Amino acid sequence: MENEHYTLNNGTKIPKIAFGTWLVPNNEAGAQTVTTALTVGYRHIDTAAVYGNEEAVGQGIRNSKLPREDLFITTKLWNADQGYQKTKIAFEKSLERLQLDYVDLYLIHSPADRTPSEREQDTESWQAMVDEYPTPDNPVDNWFENVASSWQAMTELYHEGKIKALGVSNFYPAHFERVFKNVSVQPMVNQIRLNPSQVLPETVKYDDAHQIITEAYSPFGQGRSFKVPLYQELAAKYHKTVSQILLRWSLDHQYLPLPKAGHEAHMRENLNVFDFDLTPEDISRLDSLNTKK
Numbered sequence: 001m002e003n004e005h006y007t008l009n010n011g012t013k014i015p016k017i018a019f020g021t022w023l024v025p026n027n028e029a030g031a032q033t034v035t036t037a038l039t040v041g042y043r044h045i046d047t048a049a050v051y052g053n054e055e056a057v058g059q060g061i062r063n064s065k066l067p068r069e070d071l072f073i074t075t076k077l078w079n080a081d082q083g084y085q086k087t088k089i090a091f092e093k094s095l096e097r098l099q100l101d102y103v104d105l106y107l108i109h110s111p112a113d114r115t116p117s118e119r120e121q122d123t124e125s126w127q128a129m130v131d132e133y134p135t136p137d138n139p140v141d142n143w144f145e146n147v148a149s150s151w152q153a154m155t156e157l158y159h160e161g162k163i164k165a166l167g168v169s170n171f172y173p174a175h176f177e178r179v180f181k182n183v184s185v186q187p188m189v190n191q192i193r194l195n196p197s198q199v200l201p202e203t204v205k206y207d208d209a210h211q212i213i214t215e216a217y218s219p220f221g222q223g224r225s226f227k228v229p230l231y232q233e234l235a236a237k238y239h240k241t242v243s244q245i246l247l248r249w250s251l252d253h254q255y256l257p258l259p260k261a262g263h264e265a266h267m268r269e270n271l272n273v274f275d276f277d278l279t280p281e282d283i284s285r286l287d288s289l290n291t292k293k
Ligand SMILES: NC(=O)c1ccc[n+]([C@@H]2O[C@H](COP(=O)([O-])OP(=O)(O)OC[C@H]3O[C@@H](n4cnc5c(N)ncnc54)[C@H](OP(=O)(O)O)[C@@H]3O)[C@@H](O)[C@H]2O)c1
Pocket: 019, 020, 021, 022, 023, 046, 047, 109, 169, 170, 191, 192, 216, 217, 218, 219, 220, 221, 222, 223, 226, 241, 243, 258, 259, 260, 261, 262, 263, 265, 266, 267, 269, 270
């Protein structure tokens, strides 16, 4: 892959596409999915404690026989584990499950400031996962203290070399302004839901202005994007697939997409996006789909 890395604000190189693992099962089949992804060329794997599959991800990595230094592994601190001590314990448990000595990127999964009614809008698969690893009853009241003390713990782990880069997920400008004004290590990544139909323009602008790489999760709208007429039109025009158009849009904006695929053909297709560019006009047409101004 050409131009295959971005550089984070601490100098760490990060592969431009990650393999997403939400819903990859924590069993032999899940490990095989991760090994296959690595075999077809992914070097960046995105998991999370709450996905419940860190053991399978670790097994898949070991089965690939690839050298550790060639890989970039991200995992995330779940909401229920926020707080100084809890973060340290949760991080060590993630390392144990992955059977790694360090992770390349550790993210705070969410500011955990949503109200119960906002949480009710979660998809069924998200709810099922969260039911198994619940969030504290009312995180809205104390989200700032929880996040700030987690960041302190993560900063110490970073200085110990157990984490190579630090970041957050689902953070908006107001969260950044509140949490990171007076901290010694600034976030390097913000992972948000991001595809042409779902953009948070203010958040993306904030990330850019603060040298924070924006990672794009659900780049295919969790599989719902494939029937959008404009995507299909552009796929035909460029002789590419819808997934490749969506990933190219992400890369053309300097985002870091995290496609998930269970099928090997999909995995390969999603990496094969470095041989074309979208025209500025077509990027604008895609940008105009955004529904979340
Ligand atoms: N930080 C967060 O809060 C957060 C939230 C959600 C997701 N994420 C991360 O982002 C990753 C990706 O997001 P996602 O899992 O929500 O969904 P997604 O990547 O938008 O979509 C995955 C779906 O697209 C299908 N697909 C993939 N490549 C395809 C292709 N080339 N042609 C046709 N279909 C294709 C997959 O099918 P097959 O599996 O059948 O191949 C799967 O059904 C997650 O796995 C996770 O790592 C993070």
